[in-house]
Amino acid sequence: MVSKQDQNHPYVGMWVTKDGYIRHQLLPNGRYDEARGDRQHAYQGSYVVKGNHIDYVDDTGFTADGDFKKGVLFHGGMIFYRENVQ
Numbered sequence: 001m002v003s004k005q006d007q008n009h010p011y012v013g014m015w016v017t018k019d020g021y022i023r024h025q026l027l028p029n030g031r032y033d034e035a036r037g038d039r040q041h042a043y044q045g046s047y048v049v050k051g052n053h054i055d056y057v058d059d060t061g062f063t064a065d066g067d068f069k070k071g072v073l074f075h076g077g078m079i080f081y082r083e084n085v086q
Helices: none
Strands: 013-017 022-026 031-036 039-050 053-058 063-069 072-075 078-082
Touching (some): 053 072
Antiparallel strands (some): 013 078, 031 039, 053 063
8 A cells, every 4th residue: 555654656646648638646645636627636535556556446435446557557448647747
């Protein structure tokens, strides 16, 4: 599980779709914050990473999952790329 001690975990940070419409911020405390278009904080919840697999539970109880492959996140039929922070 990603926790505060894992702030340097390779998957913590911002993940975005190629068009930038959906943005997943994986926080170091095991929480995530998702924006969709102009709607900030569209979905929030917790996540657990085991190996290259991620399980999400949003605050309403909806669950989803995904897999990291070669630096790309495949989740819910979407592809997310690591946002490069300059």
